[in-house]
Amino acid sequence: MITRDAFRGSTTDELLYVDKNFTYQGTLNVSAHDVLNIHLEISKRNHEHIYHPYCIKTLKGYLKKRRNQVNKKVKPRVRFIQKTNSDSGGFRVSCLATGFYPRHINLTLFRDEQPVADHEITGGDLRPNGDGTYQMKKSLEISAADKHKYTCSATHLSLDNKLNALLEFDHGEPFKSVIPSVLTVLALMLVFGAAAAVWKRRYAASEETVDTTATFKSM
Structure with missing residues (x-):
């Protein structure tokens, strides 16, 4: 005192x-x-x-x-969030730890098992959730040609060991995500095209039958 x-x-x-x-x-x-x-x-x-x-x-x-x-301990949930940066053509990756209590947590970003320099990281502010727990997010800008391995590690009173999240970064992901859409559109076009061809053929056959019947009666 x-x-x-x-x-x-x-x-x-x-x-x-x-x-x-x-x-x-x-x-x-x-x-x-x-x-x-x-x-x-x-x-x-x-x-x-x-x-x-x-x-x-x-x-x-x-x-x-x-x-x-005071004695409550809630484990954090740690995951990576990846977004395309339209200005630079690269990506913005964020490590989010959320839902933990008490409020103190150590959140570290690693590049090839080495800590990323502080001047490259943005964020890191502690924010409350509506349920009384807390969250923290740290972000990093990386280029489209980046081939490094990124890991986010969290240490907290509720954890016996470190909790790690690995960034599964796939440079071909934007292109791969387009392929299923293109294939779906092509498949639908083929289905509608085949249906239209069948309907047209049946319609032509029915018209021919009507004409033949009309000619036979006139004879």
């Missing part, structure tokens, strides 16, 4: 109480030394027998009421 007295914005004296030991520092110009000693003795007695016990009692009561909240 620390008690400070101040005058005109400056600290005049400070009384520090740690482990039942007192340390005093002051700049008071007190003519009667005995007066200062009496003041210190009274302050020490108040700290030792009133302030400190009452503070500890209050903290213990608060911790007892909040036991479940």
Whole structure:
């Protein structure tokens, strides 16, 4: 516990109480030394027998009421998010750790098992979730020709070991994602084309039958 007295914005004296030991520092110009000693003795007695016990009692009561909240531990969920950067033609990869409690977490990005320099990383702010847990996101810009291996590692009180997420970066992913769509469109075109051809053929055959019947009756 620390008690400070101040005058005109400056600290005049400070009384520090740690482990039942007192340390005093002051700049008071007190003519009667005995007066200062009496003041210190009274302050020490108040700290030792009133302030400190009452503070500890209050903290213990608060911790007892909040036991479940204080002792709660929720493991984080860690994953990579990859988005195309239209301006640079590269990618923005983000490591997101969310849903963890308590709030302190270490989130580190690795490139080929080496920590990525801080000046390359953006984000890293701790933000609350609506359910009382927290989240943190760190992002990195990489080029389309990047061939490195990226890993995100999280350490947290709820984890026995580090929790790692590996970036499965596929440079052909944009092209691959287009192929199924193209094939689907082609397949639909073929189905509709075949259906139209069959319908046209049947329609022509029915017209020919009608004409033949009409000619036969006239004869």
